[in-house]
Structure formats: C-alpha cells, structure tokens
Amino acid sequence: MLRRRFLQLIFRVTAGACATVLCAKKSLADWPEKHFSKGDFADSFQQLFGDRTIDYSEAIRLVLPEIAENGAVVPITISSDLADIQRLYIWVEKNPTPLAAEVTFDASLAVYLTARIKMAESCHVVVIAQQGEQLLRNQRWVKVMQGGCGTG
Amino acid sequence: MGSIKIRSRQLDDYTEIKLLITHPMENGRNRDPISGALIPAHFIRDLVVELNGKIILTADLGGSMSMNPFFTFRLKRSETGDRLHVRWLDNLELSDSAEYVFE
Numbered sequence A: 001m002l003r004r005r006f007l008q009l010i011f012r013v014t015a016g017a018c019a020t021v022l023c024a025k026k027s028l029a030d031w032p033e034k035h036f037s038k039g040d041f042a043d044s045f046q047q048l049f050g051d052r053t054i055d056y057s058e059a060i061r062l063v064l065p066e067i068a069e070n071g072a073v074v075p076i077t078i079s080s081d082l083a084d085i086q087r088l089y090i091w092v093e094k095n096p097t098p099l100a101a102e103v104t105f106d107a108s109l110a111v112y113l114t115a116r117i118k119m120a121e122s123c124h125v126v127v128i129a130q131q132g133e134q135l136l137r138n139q140r141w142v143k144v145m146q147g148g149c150g151t152g
Numbered sequence B: 001m002g003s004i005k006i007r008s009r010q011l012d013d014y015t016e017i018k019l020l021i022t023h024p025m026e027n028g029r030n031r032d033p034i035s036g037a038l039i040p041a042h043f044i045r046d047l048v049v050e051l052n053g054k055i056i057l058t059a060d061l062g063g064s065m066s067m068n069p070f071f072t073f074r075l076k077r078s079e080t081g082d083r084l085h086v087r088w089l090d091n092l093e094l095s096d097s098a099e100y101v102f103e
Helices: A002-028 A041-049
Strands: A054-056 A061-063 A067-070 A074-079 A085-092 A099-105 A109-117 A123-131 A134-146 B004-010 B015-021 B044-051 B054-061 B070-075 B083-090 B095-101
Touching: A041 A085, A061 A134, A074 A085, A074 A123, A085 A109, A099 A109, B004 B083, B004 B095, B015 B044, B015 B083, B044 B070, B054 B070
Parallel strands: A054 A134, A067 A134
Antiparallel strands: A061 A074, A074 A109, A085 A099, A085 A123, A099 B054, A109 B070, A123 A134, B004 B015, B015 B070, B044 B054, B044 B083, B083 B095
C-alpha cells in the first residue's frame, strides 16, 4: 500500500514537472507567425494594424545609412524621448517578408534600440511605435547598392 | 552553446547593454553556392531579456534580421549584482541562454 502511494506521488511530481517544462517552452514560442509571413508590405501592414490611424512623428528618431553598400547588414538606431512607448515594429518595405522585428519592452528601459537588418533593394524602412493605444510612424529611404542575397 | 555575448557600459544616464548572438539567420531563400540547393530557413524567432527574473524585453524576429543579430538597448539604471538573463529560441526549436551580472 505504501509502495503504491509512493509510486502515485512519483508519477504526479514527474507529470507536473513535464507540464512546467512544456509550458515554459510554449511561452517562449508564441511567435506571431502571420505577422512574419511572406507577402506584400501593404497587405501585411493592413493585416497587423487594420484601419487604425497612424500619425507621422519625427519624435521617433531613426538613424539609418542613406546608402547601404551591403544590404545583408544595415544598421538601424531607433530612439525617442516620448514616454510610454511599449512596442516598436521594424518594417522593410520591399523585403519578401516585410516585418523584420517586433520588440516589446517595459519602463525599466529607455526608448533606444539598435539592430541590424537585411534589405533586398532600395526602399523605405518604416518604424511604428506603439504609445498606449496610439500608433506613431516614421520612415527613412535607404538606397541599397547590393541587395543582401536571399534577403528578407 | 555559448552563442550569446553580453557587454555593458555605464553612460551618464543609462546602462547600455550590447547583445551579440551567433546565429545564421537563414530566411530559406538563399542557395548553396556549390550545389545550388535552397538552404532551409533557420532563424531566431523569440528573444527574451530578464532583469532579476522579470521580463524587460521580448523580441519577435523574422528572417529579415541580419546574420549574427546584434542589439543595443539602455537600462534606465542598474545596480551592482543585478542579473541579466538572455534566452533565444529559433524555428528549429534550438535555444540558448546566458546570464550577465552587473559589476
């Protein structure tokens, strides 16, 4: 009888531990696949933001090279003094998968991010910042001399 | 796997953190130069940064990020002994993590 209880206990603990591991994996893996699907920029953009109003704002500062020699590595710096920005989206207009990144951060971080993106050809790099319920947009035109092979 | 390098430096108002991850970030559209076959997609999808066990940044990434992703971000403040934990998961379910303690 004692042995049976012991086995039941072992079973429960093991099952619990497995469930925890699976859940932990799941939380890291909730990647929004449809945001990153292949397609036209306008369609993907529409799919993500629908008909929400998006204001242009130079308060979202973008630093990108005017001319990128190598489209495989294009540095981007995004910064802003605006408060309450929780999320940044980086779009490359002409890439086969136009959304490059979706970054969410909390108030312990300043609104400052640098990254490196691929660009297939000369086009706009569009950044959308989410400030509460509001969406702000800024963009830069980057001339690409040599497209990052298989870019996007 | 040791794919993550973390560095920090103290600026006047911020602690700047640099993150370099070794990863091919293949988007599935490149061809092998010799065989001509398509190289299967292999890229980091999720990146999570925690400070003392609390998530402070999550990034969902696509194949448009460059090979060996490199990020900089700025913490408003950090104290000696604060722990930064970084982990990533890619589309082939491979993952890695690293921890960094502020001095």
